[in-house]
Amino acid sequence: MLKTSLGKKSQxxxxxxxxxxxxxxxxxxxxxxxxxxxxxxxxxxxxxxKADQYLNELAKELNNVDADIKTIYIGGGTPTALNHQQLxxxxxxxxxxxxxxxxxxxxxxESFDLKKAKLIKEYGVNRVSIGIQSFDEELLKTMNxxxxxxxxxxxxxxxxTVGIKxxxxxxxxxxxxxxxxDVIADLKQAVKLPITHVSIYELEIHDNTVFGKQGYPEIxxxxxxxxxxxxxxxxxxxxxxxxxISNFCKPGYQSLHNKAYWHYDNYxxxxxAASGKLENYRYTNTTSLQQYLEGNxxxxxxxxxxxxxxxxxxxxxxxxxxxxxxxxFNEKYNVNLQDKYSKAIRxxxxxxLLEIVDNHLKTTEKGLFILNDxxxxxxxxx
Numbered sequence: 428m429l430k431t432s433l434g435k436k437s438q439x440x441x442x443x444x445x446x447x448x449x450x451x452x453x454x455x456x457x458x459x460x461x462x463x464x465x466x467x468x469x470x471x472x473x474x475x476x477k478a479d480q481y482l483n484e485l486a487k488e489l490n491n492v493d494a495d496i497k498t499i500y501i502g503g504g505t506p507t508a509l510n511h512q513q514l515x516x517x518x519x520x521x522x523x524x525x526x527x528x529x530x531x532x533x534x535x536x537e538s539f540d541l542k543k544a545k546l547i548k549e550y551g552v553n554r555v556s557i558g559i560q561s562f563d564e565e566l567l568k569t570m571n572x573x574x575x576x577x578x579x580x581x582x583x584x585x586x587x588t589v590g591i592k593x594x595x596x597x598x599x600x601x602x603x604x605x606x607x608x609d610v611i612a613d614l615k616q617a618v619k620l621p622i623t624h625v626s627i628y629e630l631e632i633h634d635n636t637v638f639g640k641q642g643y644p645e646i647x648x649x650x651x652x653x654x655x656x657x658x659x660x661x662x663x664x665x666x667x668x669x670x671x672i673s674n675f676c677k678p679g680y681q682s683l684h685n686k687a688y689w690h691y692d693n694y695x696x697x698x699x700a701a702s703g704k705l706e707n708y709r710y711t712n713t714t715s716l717q718q719y720l721e722g723n724x725x726x727x728x729x730x731x732x733x734x735x736x737x738x739x740x741x742x743x744x745x746x747x748x749x750x751x752x753x754x755x756f757n758e759k760y761n762v763n764l765q766d767k768y769s770k771a772i773r774x775x776x777x778x779x780l781l782e783i784v785d786n787h788l789k790t791t792e793k794g795l796f797i798l799n800d801x802x803x804x805x806x807x808x809x
Contacts, residue, residue, distance in 0.1 A: 449705065450497040451687040452524075454485070454517075455698030456506040457716065460538060463560075464571045464637035465599070465630060468700070471716055473508045480720050481699070482513055486520045488697050488724050496524040498684035500531045505558075507538040511546060518550035529554055529683040531595075536578035544585035554593040554682075556626070557582060562616040563609070566602060571637070583620060593680060595624035600654055601646045602630055607657050614658065618665040623680035627658055628673050652796055659792075672746045672795060689747050691740040700726075707731045734809045736760060741768075741805050745798060750789025764788065771804035 458473040458481075471477070499521060509517065531554040532547055547555075557579075561567055564575055586594060596617060600610045617625060629651060633639050646654075659669055667675040671689060674682065687694055696703035699719050702711045713719055713726040731739070737760050744751035756764050765772060765783075772788065775781040780794035780801055794801055 449494045449693040451694035453696045454501045455701040457504040457699045458508045459505040467633035470504045498529045500684045505535045507534045536574035536582045541585045544589045548589040556595045559596045560599045594622045598627040624676040689743045750787040
């Protein structure tokens with residue numbers, strides 16, 4: 428793959444030549460009222476003046492998007508850290524997208540109120556992703572989360588009042604001293620809530636986070652695998668179908684936006700550190716808030732080779748339990764998947780890690796636990 432640094436014109440050019448080919452839009456809001464100790468996303472403590480400046484630049488960058496957008500996802504950071512007027516300004520920039528089917532915003536319980544609930548409903552948000560992470564208040568303090576159980580209760584009350592029914596929650600597992608029973612205790616609380624979707628992730632320790640700087644330990648692989656198996660079984664027993672490695676939903680509530688990533692479709696990324704993929708180009712915006720506020724949005728562009736595209740499509744597609752549609756893959760990349768990657772497929776089928784069902788190449792349940800090992804076999808054939 429070829430990497431180059433970008434100026435604003437390069438991204439504008441790319442979006443112009445690919446208009447109407449991209450149906451998904453991600454918008455990054457980097458502000459938070461506090462910094463979680465595990466978080467490695469681009470984020471900054473909320474400042475009203477900085478947020479105003481940021482939104483003005485974001486509106487300019489959004490002008491590059493000329494497409495029939497079907498899914499919008501506003502993430503962060505904490506989008507609901509913005510005040511009511513700032514949120515309304517942001518939503519007004521999105522009114523021109525008339526055919527949005529799924530409109531998601533991430534919310535944190537402590538920064539969400541009835542007034543904001545009414546606002547997001549008014550502007551067409553029909554799905555929320557709620558950053559709960561745990562129902563253990565001591566563990567929330569360990570993470571430096573700012574909400575409590577009463578805040579969570581209030582969120583669902585506000586959503587019920589305005590009639591937003593498609594509700595996803597985020598959870599994290601794998602903390603120091605945590606046992607399987609503790610993870611299941613969180614899930615027991617989760618399934619009691621009126622939710623449609625659960626995203627649950629193992630804690631990862633990154634060097635640039637507070638946990639990373641503290642030397643916070645990761646749990647061992649054996650315990651991690653037992654926790655993951657317990658999660659899969661418990662959510663299945665409570666009517667949540669797993670459709671991706673970390674994502675579970677009630678029937679009919681898969682995330683359309685996130686499936687665009689896993690299907691390796693095109694998508695726009697707008698805002699600080701946001702990434703987008705446009706055919707055989709992937710770009711990432713600057714991670715410097717000051718640079719972004721000065722109108723220098725773009726950081727890096729990567730031109731992907733044909734082999735890069737194939738491998739990344741395999742890497743993303745095997746995260747889905749439905750797997751990779753072999754016919755679609757062959758047509759999209761002008762290749763015979765089963766011939767070109769026959770050795771990797773055969774080896775992992777023999778190990779019980781992959782299978783071909785209804786013309787889909789997919790991981791088995793056993794394979795889900797060691798997807799990275801499977802992908803190494805495919806990478807070696809490039």
